[in-house]
Amino acid sequence: MTDVRRSADRVTLAGVFVELASTLVGPYEVSDLAQRLVDRAVDLLDVWAAGLLLLDPGSTPKVLAASTHQAELLELVQVQSGQGPCLAAMDQDDVVVVEDLAAVEQEWPQWVAGARAIGVRQAYGIPLRLQGQTVGALNLFRTGTDGLAAEDVAVARAMADVATVGIIQHRVLDRAESLTTQLQGALHSRIVLEQAKGRLAEREGITVAEAFVELRRRSRETSTPLSVVARALVEEG
Template sequence: MFLENLAETFVELADTLVADFDPVEFMHLLADRCVATLEVDAAGILLVDHHGELQVVGASSDRARLIELFELQHRQGPCMECYLTGEPVTVAGFTEAPQRWPEFSAVAKDAGFGALHALPMRLREQTVGALNLFSVEEGALSEPTLRVAQAMADVATIGLLQAQVISHRELLAGQLQRALQSRVLIEQAKGVLAERLQIDISTAFETLRRYARSHNDYLSTVAADVIAGTIDVAALTAVTEARPATRHPRP
C-alpha cells in the first residue's frame, strides 16, 4: 500500500509540472501528499521571494501555517536554519530544542507537535526554500522515509526551476511573486466564503480547492472571482472532489 501511494504521489506531482502550472496549488498538493504518504501529521513549505525573504507558500493545516509564520516573524527556528545552511535539520523532540529556539519550541509544543524535520528545497548550489514535516509524537523519522521526503522536495524544486537553462533566477522570481500575490487573493476569498457560508476558514479553503479542481481552473482565479462576486457562492458547495485529467485554465 505504501509503494502504491508513493508511486501515485510522484505521478501526481510530475503530472502537475506543465509549462504554466499553478505554483500555489502545487505547493499545497506537495504538503498534502507529504501527510498522506509519509509518517507525519502536517507539512509546511517556505520559499524565498524575489527580495530574498522567506514566505509561507503551502501548508497542510492551519496549525502548521501559523507555526511557520511565527518562525518567520521571529527569524528563528529549524526551518529557517535549514534554508540558510542548505542542510536538513531534525528536531526529534521539542523538549531537547529550547536552548536553540526557545520561543519556536514553546509554540510548536503548544500547537500539539512533538517533532519536526526540515528538508532543503535545492537544486545544486541554489536553495529556494524548505519543506517542513511535523509529527505529533516525538522521535526522528526513519532514513528511508527521509530519503523519500527529500526526493519529493527535489521534485518540487525542479518544478519551480524548470526552464532555468536560459534564466532560472528570473523565472523563479516571477513564479514566486505570482504565488505570493495569489496567496493574498486566496486568503481574502477564504474570509469572504467563511462569512457568507458561515463555515470555518479550513472548510472555506477546501471548498475553493474543490471548485477549482472540478472546473479545471486555477485556485487563484477562483479566489479572485469569489472576491469580485462573479461566482455564485452557494454553488461552490455543490461540487464534489474530482481530479481533472488535464488542466485548461481560463485565459
C-alpha cells in the same frame, strides 16, 4: 509489512510522483505545485501537517503553501521570529531534525512556543536544493514522539527534489521576467487564497481553518488548482 501492503504503498508512491511531475507539463503556478507537495506529503507520510517556505532574495522567506491553517500560522511564526527547522535547513543545506522540542527551546523559544500551542512535538526541515542552489524548504510536522521512519524522510527528500526542479524550471522558462516578478506572482496567489478563506468563512459562518479545508476539498473533487478555486470565489464575491 506484507508483500501486498508493500506493493500497494509503492503504487501510491508512484502515483504521487506522477501527479507532481504532471503539474510541470504546460503552464503552471509555483504556488499550485507547492500546495500539491504539502498535501501529498501529509497523505503519504506519517506526519500531521506540512508547510513550504520560498526564499525571497533580499528579503525574508515567504510562506508559499501549508496543508492546514494551523501549520501556516506556525510557518509565519518561524518567518517572523527567524527561528525554526525550515530556516535552519536552508542555512545548513541539509535536513534538520527536531525530535525533542526541549532540545531547541533555548535556541528557538518563540517557534517552540508556537509548536507546542498547536500540539506539534516533532519537526523536520528539508531544503529545496539543486546544483548548489537553495530555493526554499519543506517542513514536516508531527504530533507523535516516535520519530519519522528513515523511509519517510527519504521519500520527503525526493518529493522536495521534484518541487525544486519545478520551481527552478519555472524560473528558467520565464527567464525574461525578473525573479522579483515571479515571486510576486506566487505570493499574489497566496494573498488571493487568504481572501477566499476569509470570504468563505464569513459567508458560511465557519472558522478560517474550516474554510481552508473546504477550499481544498473543492479543489480535489473538481481536479482544479487551488489558486483557481480561490480566485473564482473571490471574483464571484
